[in-house]
Amino acid sequence: MISALNHATESVHGLRRLALMIDSVSDAIVTIDSHGIIEYANRGAQELFGYRLEELLGRNVSMLMPQPDGNRHDGYIASYLKTGQSRVMNHRRSVNGLRKDGSLVPLDLTLGQMLEDGEKKFTAVMRDVTEQRRLQQLAAETERALQNAKNRADEANRSKSIFLATMSHEIRTPMNGVLGSLELLGLTELTASQHETVTMAAQSGRELLRLLDDILDFSKIEAGRLELRHERASMREHIIDKVLATHAPLASKKGIELRSRVDPATAQRFCTDPLRLRQILHNFVSNAVKFTLAGSIELSLDVIRTKPGAQVLRFSVRDTGIGISAASQARLFRPFVQADGDTTRRFGGTGLGLAICLGLAESMGGTIAMESVPGLGTTMSLELSLPTLREVEVNNCRAQLRNAPSINDPQVQHRAAPPVTTAASSGTLVLVVDDHATNRNVLVRQLASLGYAAESAINGVDALEKLATRRYSLLISDCQMPEMDGYTLARTIRDDEWRRGISRLPIIAFTANAFASDATRALVAGMDDYLSKPTTIASLSSLLERYLPLPHTPETNMSKSSEQLLALRDSVIDETHLAQIVGDDLAERAALLDDFKESCDIDAKALEAAYQSGELHTFMEIAHRICGASKMVGASGLAAACRAIESCGRERLALSDDSGHADALGTSTREAYRRFQAELDAFDNYLKQGTACLNNASPAT
Structure with missing residues (x-):
């Protein structure tokens, strides 16, 4: 009896201790019966809702709920008791509680059940999350503010890029007139003094243009919009030799030895952006020549290590110049900074060069280092990893901006232009389209100095009227013009060619726009x-040699049909690439092209079916297959058109959530397909004319 009494006493003490523990919990705990009547509420519940215990016990728990939940609660309990299904039982849920003063409090609610004397009862554990919600709201508002700030910064960067591109266009347009006119003036008979004046003026113009390019490059790097254009390149032929050739005259004039060294382990070909790589090395060598008064400069290339499909290279430019102090070295990679004020006075410059080089190197995945000792010289190095040719297929080979040679380039063949009527009858008449009178006049005169007669039009509408005469064999058009711009003009011409089944007219974009996306x-x-813009006679001559070559010697006995076919060949087939595959065997050459044409026709039908059905993924896959085959045989026009389809398709996929829809192709992809059709027609036309004329003319002509 005493033992049982002791046990009961201990149980009472245990229950009291448990009640005290539950009362000490900061969370609110409420127990209700199967009718929703409150049977227990701990101290936390009383404090949370503002009621005394006696005000809660025996009351319906709905008093702690806002409407409409309060009126529905009894129905929730009845439904659960009947079906056993609940969305809240044993799960955490966010709800609102109703305090005695009528205010709402956000809660995290967890609901459990128990069985007592055969009756189901429910216990709710509730936590006030007011502060947590406040912090979440504050975090969300902060995130929104940061996102808005980022959006404003991005918009500012976009606006700056558009402004710079526009200013570049506006400045380059008059610079085209200035430099073009000076170049033409340099071709006339001048006294020594006049020639020196023209040369200095042209040099000043090119310096101004270079400064413009530096500012534009730096802004694109800052905005993260620098666009790399990868090509096949030989380090010796396309990089080292070209950089040294540019600086050799000035180095020789100063009596400085300029030499190079290339590691024999260097691979033959790499995939890189040769223009940007040369830009970095040009800066290194230019600074070395500028700051070296006597001695030597060496441009070296070392292979740091070779790995599968790539090599890690280090380009170094070592000079015996004035050197740079350690304190100045730390500042030189900041924009608009030079070693000291005396350097600016003595040697000039903007202080942008190394900042641009650093941005270019980082964009290419490389690093730049400087070692220098005042009075002994400086070594600038660029280290980067480049894919070797065997392991990479370069898909981003686009039309590139051409480097501008100096005035009176000795490799350019100058000749008198024939009368317009003669040029029209011989298939060499050029149409120039530009809304700027100076640009039209300069370009027409530059063409005349190369032996081409030309006429001009002021915009796309004017050009279409002139082109209707079918007198022109090449079109050079500005891109931004009133009434009809160059892009619309080109699309209109290609649509007309495809609709009427006529031969393809070579069209060259002539623009001052500064971004690679403009070329695309x-x-x-x-x-x-x-x-x-601005262009030079040498750059223009190089382009004309590809699309509308003139006979190089007057003794040629090639027939007019052979000339036309060879000109067509140059714009359709990369003969150098094809010769590497089949050599000079014309029969093998014809067989290869026939086999390609047969498979291409099958793929072209499948491509058309995908185009008609709007199956973008299939459309891009077939274009990719045709592109690969086209590159194998040197069908450069077809390959470029297929790359354009893939590029536009990828852009369309990025913008569309439902790329399988019938309208998934988009305008730019359809335009790219029309270009493919025009290129395919040009290839067909090339094959239909046969190889008879080519058999009578050397393929190397």
Whole structure:
């Protein structure tokens, strides 16, 4: 009896201790019966809702709920008791509680059940999350503010990029007139003094243009919009030799030995952006020549290590110049900074060069280092990893801006232009389209100095009227013009060619726009190549040799049909690439092209079916297959058109959540397909004319 009493006493003490523990919990705990009547509420519940215990016991728990939940609660309990199904039982849920003063409090609610004397009862554990919600709201507002700030910064960067591109266009347009006119003036008979004046003026113009390019490059790097254009390149031929050739005259004039060294372990070909790589090395060598008064400069290339499909290279430029102090070295990679004020006075410059080089190197995945000792010289090095040719297929080979040679380039063949009527009858008449009178006049005169007669039009509408005469064999068009711009003009011409089944007219974009995306837009619109303003006679001559070559010697006995076919060949087939595959065997050459044409026709039908059905993924896959085969046989026009389809398709996929829909192709992809059709027609036309004329003319002509 005493033992049982002791046990009961201990149980009472245990229950009291448990009640005290539950009362000490900061969370609110409430127990209700199967009718929703409150049977227990701990101290936390009383404090949370503002009621005394006696005000809660025996009352319906709905008093702690806002409407409409309060009126529905009894129905929730009845439904659960009947079906056993509940969305809240044993799960945490966010709800609102109703305090005695009528205010709402956000809660985390967990609901459990128990069985007592055969009756189901429920216990709710509730936690006030007011502070947590406040912090979450504050975090959300902060995130929104940061996102808005980022959006404003991105918009500012976009606005700055658009402003710079526009200013570049506006400045390059008059610079085209200035430099073009000076170049033409240099071709006339001048006294020594006059020639020196023209040369200095042209040099000043090029310096101004270089400064403009530096500012634009730096802004693109800052905005993260620098666009790399990868090509096949030989380090010796396309990089080292070209950089040294540029600086050799000045180095020789100063009596400085300029030499190079290339590690024999260097691979033959790499995939890189040769223009940007040369830009970095040009800066290194230019600074070395500028700051070296006597001695030597060496441009070296070392293979740091070779790995599968790539090599890690280090380019170094070592000079015996004035050197740079350690304190100044730390500042030189900041924009608009030079070693000291005396350096600026003595040697000039903007202080942008190394900042741009650092941005270019980082964009290419490389690093730049400097070692220098005052009075002994400086070594600048660039280290980066580049894919070797065997392991990479370069898909981003687009029309590139051409480097501008100096005035009176000795490799350019100058000749008198024939009368317009003669040029029209011989298939060499050029149409120039530009809304700027100076640009039109300069370009027409530059063409005349190379032996080409030309006429001009002021915009796309004017050009279409002139083109209707079918007198022109090449079109050079500005891209931004009133009434009808160059892109619309090109698309209109390509549509007309495809609809009427007529031969393809070579179209060259002639623009001052500064971004690589402008070149892509020109190609997608149906243009064949891209010429940057301001241009030089040498750059123009190089382009004309590809699309509308003139006979190099008057003794040629080639027939007119052979000339036309060879000109067509140059714009359709990369003969150098094809010769590497089949050599000079014309029969093997014809067989290869026939086999390609047969498989291409099958793929072209499948491509058309995908185009008609709007199956974008299939459309891009077939274009990729045709692109690969085209590159194998040197069908460069077809390959470029297929790359344009893939590029536009990828952009469309990025913008569309439902790329399988019938409208998934988009305008730019359809335009790229029309260009493909035009390229395919040009290839067909090339094959239909046969190889008879080519058999009578050397393939190397």
